[in-house]
Amino acid sequence: MSEELAGLTVGLIGAGNISRVHAASWKAVGARVLVYSLEGAEALAEQYGLEVVQTLDGVLAEAEFVDIVTPSATHKEIALAAIKAGKNVICEKPLTLTAADSHEVIDAAAAAGVQLYPAHVVRFFPAYKAAYDAIQAGRIGEVAVARFYRQASSPAGAGWYREVARSGGVIMDLMVHDLDQARWLCGEVTTVYAVQNPPTVDGVSPVNVAAHVTLTHESGAISHCRATWGATGTTFQTGFSVAGDKGVLKFTSEGNTGYKEELQNGATAGDLLIPESSLGESPYLTQLREFAVCLRGGPEARVLAGDGATAVYLAEAARASMESGQPVDMKTFVSTGAVA
CATH class of the missing domain: 3.40.50.720 (NAD(P)-binding Rossmann-like Domain)
Structure with missing residues (x-):
């Protein structure tokens, strides 16, 4: 230690x-x-x-x-x-x-x-942190368009994940990572529009489901997030593309980038599959050490409680958009407390 x-x-x-x-x-x-x-x-x-x-x-x-x-x-x-x-x-x-x-x-x-x-461990994955640092340094200029995706073997075949009241469904459980990333990399969000296929019926999530959420940011940037709970055995994949007026940042866990996410060692078909880094230190270790040091009086952590609450707001807004079929204005949504 x-x-x-x-x-x-x-x-x-x-x-x-x-x-x-x-x-x-x-x-x-x-x-x-x-x-x-x-x-x-x-x-x-x-x-x-x-x-x-x-x-x-x-x-x-x-x-x-x-x-x-x-x-x-x-x-x-x-x-x-x-x-x-x-x-x-x-x-x-x-x-x-x-x-x-x-x-x-x-x-x-x-x-x-x-x-x-x-x-929110994705802030500690090397590729995402590198993208954040590059954007903050102005390497790609003003961010204009971004895409984020995340897919995993569906955990909804059994247990509590299928009950949206207990898991929040695929957006709250899986996409919430990329909603946080979109805000972290592209700035505060003004509107949210979402669709899901197949739809949630009577509070029960489909076992295999895909959701798409489009965010408009205060800067004028547009970001798109896709999350999929796939068939049992679906390979975990994640990635992003962030384009600015001076360049583009790209990452895919399936690409030959020198960094790869893999299924947790010893995972079985019934397990929730958790990505690990095969290059360097586990992001989970980086995250928890940073929190512990902060809790003992060290530098402020890169993710704060308010960030967690905002990610939940964005996921709730996405659900509201799916229900209404219309974009959700975040200022109105937050100010009126229009949350379930």
């Missing part, structure tokens, strides 16, 4: 698929990790050398801060419990399933004087 993180004790809440990369990352920085979960804690602890704690209160009493990796619908309740206990919080995306809930959690953290960070 680095000196700045010496003696770190982390409370990991949840033991599902994403918990594996979080557990591995915390162990890589030398942290002591306490894990609490309704299911799977013992197996996760045995695999990664963690300590099982039988209650949430037990974790909150001993951990320096908590890392929430539970299903999306539980994020708010657990985050508020941690904040009430005076603990700083790291929370997997989406921060909550509604922006109103996200702001409730943010306000609670501010009132309690604790810090809150949403785990």
